[in-house]
Amino acid sequence: MRTWKNDPVLFAEKFFNWTAHEAQKTILRAKGQVITIAAGRRFGKSEAMAIDSLFYSFKHPQTIQFIIAPTYDQSTVIFETILKFLSKSPWQGLIEKIKYSPYPILKFLHNSEIHARSADKYHNLRGRKAHRVILDEAAFIKDEAVYEVIEPMLADYNGQMIKISTPYGKNHFWETYMKGLEGVPGYVSFQFPSSANPYISHEFLEAKKSEYGESSLRWRIEYLAEFVDEQDLVFPWHLIDSVVEDYQIPVSKEDNSVYYMGVDVAKYEDWTVIIVLNQDGKLVYFERFNRKPWSYVVNRIADVQKEYNAHGYIDATGVGDPIWEALTEKGVYLEPFKFTSQSKQQIIDTLRGKMENKEIVIPRIPELIDELRYFEYEMRPTGTMKLEARYGYHDDCVMALALAVYGATNKQEAKSFNLDIV
Ligand SMILES: Nc1ncnc2c1ncn2[C@@H]1O[C@H](COP(=O)(O)OP(=O)(O)O)[C@@H](O)[C@H]1O
Ligand SMILES: [Mg+2]
Missing domain, CATH: 3.40.50.300 (P-loop containing nucleotide triphosphate hydrolases)
Structure with a gap:
């Protein structure tokens, strides 16, 4: 009994x-x-x-x-x-x-x-x-x-x-x-x-389900407690863990290092993210903000670029384009990057490859790690892949990181461009 x-x-x-x-x-x-x-x-x-x-x-x-x-x-x-x-x-x-x-x-x-x-x-x-x-x-x-x-x-x-x-x-x-x-x-x-x-x-749960989508990784893992196959993940979790180290940011500029920057510009409700990597692929700077006036966005990007004298790419899609122009007028040159399904896929592939080769290191930034974990491909009704965070997710940190990594990969061009403007 x-x-x-x-x-x-x-x-x-x-x-x-x-x-x-x-x-x-x-x-x-x-x-x-x-x-x-x-x-x-x-x-x-x-x-x-x-x-x-x-x-x-x-x-x-x-x-x-x-x-x-x-x-x-x-x-x-x-x-x-x-x-x-x-x-x-x-x-x-x-x-x-x-x-x-x-x-x-x-x-x-x-x-x-x-x-x-x-x-x-x-x-x-x-x-x-x-x-x-x-x-x-x-x-x-x-x-x-x-x-x-x-x-x-x-x-x-x-x-x-x-x-x-x-x-x-x-x-x-x-x-x-x-x-x-x-x-x-x-x-x-x-x-x-x-x-x-x-x-x-249960209203809360229903709201989460419709926000993330019933088939989304986040819903399945966090609320249904499913074990998801690593092959369904763009960034397998062991891969993310393998590039994370414990250190403090920002890491100050070193005289002899070359720096690469990636900027994702906020569209509506999302965030502007600025990431800087050193020449060894170590993330040395991270900034994320939203709901700021246009001039603030331009100034923050300009300040960070000057601080590190960084090369790199900025999202120049939609509202990113006038921001890029304003920066250029200020004498701050970053390569403009237009996001399309193909161009996104390309920089995400590059990022993943760099992670696999352990050519990048990131500190424990919760927002960045969270976005990497749940980054996923979404099928379009036409059957083609759409590489995008779903509604309710953000992918700004991932895109900024991918742009910085892409800048580092294309550093030959970046350097020669820089020589031209000197
Ligand atoms: N047996 C229970 N009776 C009443 N409330 C409960 C019971 N079990 C959990 N809860 C409530 O449910 C919520 C989640 O519980 P918690 O133990 O923190 O969950 P988890 O650790 O799984 O996130 C809390 O508000 C908690 O008070
Ligand atoms: Mg708990």
């Missing part, structure tokens, strides 16, 4: 006044050594994991659980949720201490502990032992972190691992997910769309 002592669902109802929805019940009652849960955004992953870790902690004195997330901020989300639940519950009397520094730890009187850690500096986790590890947004934690450091943490006690996430490429998360589907002993896997959570607004 299920009682609160053996069932996390009843435990949560009785002591935390929290009623799991049906899909959360399935997860909370699952048994397995490695449990992998692919679930859409706002499914209720963090709340379910908070309850899950609390139940385990009460049931198993003298155990250590780690909640590990890709970043420090994310790791504190479940931790804060746990504290929020405890604050309204009789169980808060069992808290021995709460520490926040150097990282969050919750210790109960019966000596079970919950630690919250981030996986970005995963080497710091080396040598820690755990009875149980919960990976929140697991798919965004690097393979190396999981295989080299997190899995070995469980070796001492033959511990349990729970991974919960929206999907992201085909990495460790995908691998354990598949093992569960294939019935490998000890592995259990689930997949739930965001709509499984009855507590979020």
